[in-house]
Amino acid sequence: MKPLLRACPICRGDRGEVLHTQQFDLPDDDPLPREYDVVACATCGFAFADTPAPQSTYDAYYAARSKYEDRTVGTGGGDNPFDRDRLESLAGFLAAHVPWRDRPVLDLGCANGGLLQGLSRHGFTRLVGVDPSPGCAANVRALGFDGHVGGLFAGAGLGRFGLVSLTHVLEHVRDLDAATGALRSLVDDDGLLYVETPDAAGYAGCLRAPFQDFNTEHINHFTRRSLEGLLGAAGFAPVASGEKVFDAAPDVPIPAVFTLARRVASPSVAAPAYDQAAVDRVREYVARSSAELRRIDALIAPHLDGPIQVWGTGQLLFKLLHDTSLGRARVVAWLDNNPKLQGSMLRGVRVLRPADAVPGVPILIASTLHGPAIAAAARALGLDNPIIQLGAAAPRG
Numbered sequence: 165m166k167p168l169l170r171a172c173p174i175c176r177g178d179r180g181e182v183l184h185t186q187q188f189d190l191p192d193d194d195p196l197p198r199e200y201d202v203v204a205c206a207t208c209g210f211a212f213a214d215t216p217a218p219q220s221t222y223d224a225y226y227a228a229r230s231k232y233e234d235r236t237v238g239t240g241g242g243d244n245p246f247d248r249d250r251l252e253s254l255a256g257f258l259a260a261h262v263p264w265r266d267r268p269v270l271d272l273g274c275a276n277g278g279l280l281q282g283l284s285r286h287g288f289t290r291l292v293g294v295d296p297s298p299g300c301a302a303n304v305r306a307l308g309f310d311g312h313v314g315g316l317f318a319g320a321g322l323g324r325f326g327l328v329s330l331t332h333v334l335e336h337v338r339d340l341d342a343a344t345g346a347l348r349s350l351v352d353d354d355g356l357l358y359v360e361t362p363d364a365a366g367y368a369g370c371l372r373a374p375f376q377d378f379n380t381e382h383i384n385h386f387t388r389r390s391l392e393g394l395l396g397a398a399g400f401a402p403v404a405s406g407e408k409v410f411d412a413a414p415d416v417p418i419p420a421v422f423t424l425a426r427r428v429a430s431p432s433v434a435a436p437a438y439d440q441a442a443v444d445r446v447r448e449y450v451a452r453s454s455a456e457l458r459r460i461d462a463l464i465a466p467h468l469d470g471p472i473q474v475w476g477t478g479q480l481l482f483k484l485l486h487d488t489s490l491g492r493a494r495v496v497a498w499l500d501n502n503p504k505l506q507g508s509m510l511r512g513v514r515v516l517r518p519a520d521a522v523p524g525v526p527i528l529i530a531s532t533l534h535g536p537a538i539a540a541a542a543r544a545l546g547l548d549n550p551i552i553q554l555g556a557a558a559p560r561g
């Protein structure tokens with residue numbers, strides 16, 4: 165047990181058990197912490213990143229990032245078939261549980277309006293979207309909805325709503341009290357709130373890359389019980405809750421937990437009970453991720469005699485540099501298709517366009533899932549370098 169830097173967001177507990185210490189080798193200009201413990205609260209078992217950074221650091225990071233958002237990056241816009249299916253099914257769920265169509269509805273973090281379009285098809289008439297990206301807000305307005313630029317707190321001033329939806333946002337928020345307080349102020353006295361986040365109890369069953377869910381951005385690991393506990397303490401009573409797995413792309417299953425809750429007059433103040441099952445599931449995830457890191461390390465190690473270059477400067481690379489022999493490699497270039505990463509520095513080495521790869525030097529692809537597609541893209545660019553792939557995670561044993 166250790167004293168926590170960040171009190172448990174569910175029960176205010178101030179001691180926790182370290183389940184895993186996660187380290188990241190980040191680009192020089194990334195403001196987020198390079199290390200945190202993933203802890204289980206000693207009182208309630210909620211798993212979360214005991215991050216040393218204040219909310220203001222995360223706010224600055226997301227504000228800078230949102231300047232670059234457009235239709236081709238990010239998720240939640242309903243712009244690819246998997247997004248469309250997920251948001252259409254969510255719109256159907258909400259339509260089945262909401263008896264009215266004429267009260268105002270707010271989608272916080274609306275991206276390019278995928279959910280709003282689904283709700284419109286179900287007959288909802290007063291649809292409002294808020295998103296940090298000005299491009300997304302403009303896209304939503306172009307679809308005929310009311311679109312505003314802003315984050316979680318941008319709803320203030322927009323009035324109150326019969327339904328507020330917030331999907332895949334709360335796992336990013338350090339100060340959850342402030343977030344749930346802001347949500348409460350947006351919901352009518354008898355109104356509804358829909359919240360969905362990744363499901364920590366499902367991480368182990370959906371492993372694609374080691375510790376993919378312990379990344380710089382995801383700092384809360386909800387289960388059904390902790391999500392209901394958070395909302396209960398904020399004055400929302402569950403109407404319908406559950407777990408689901410949706411596909412974000414082919415072979416990319418995302419475990420999610422959701423609660424539709426009604427605003428009630430006073431918070432529920434149940435004494436927290438330790439969620440042993442949730443802690444066990446997160447421990448299983450840590451064990452599976454550790455085994456997967458060892459498998460990848462064994463693949464990388466034989467290729468470190470000479471220089472290499474690495475394609476893919478995402479969350480997996482930040483971990484491989486710290487936790488595998490890749491950290492000792494003589495890397496002459498990083499390659500990435502993302503224009504916003506090109507030109508930035510990592511360990512004193514610049515990120516290049518893949519087309520500018522160094523001739524003859526082997527390319528290690530720092531992706532499990534997209535390895536074959538990236539190898540094909542390299543060949544399509546005319547790159548004849550030797551290619552090292554990491555393979556796919558072993559199925560759950």
Ligand SMILES: [Zn+2]
Pocket residue numbers: 172173174175176177205206207208209210436
């Ligand atoms: Zn707790």
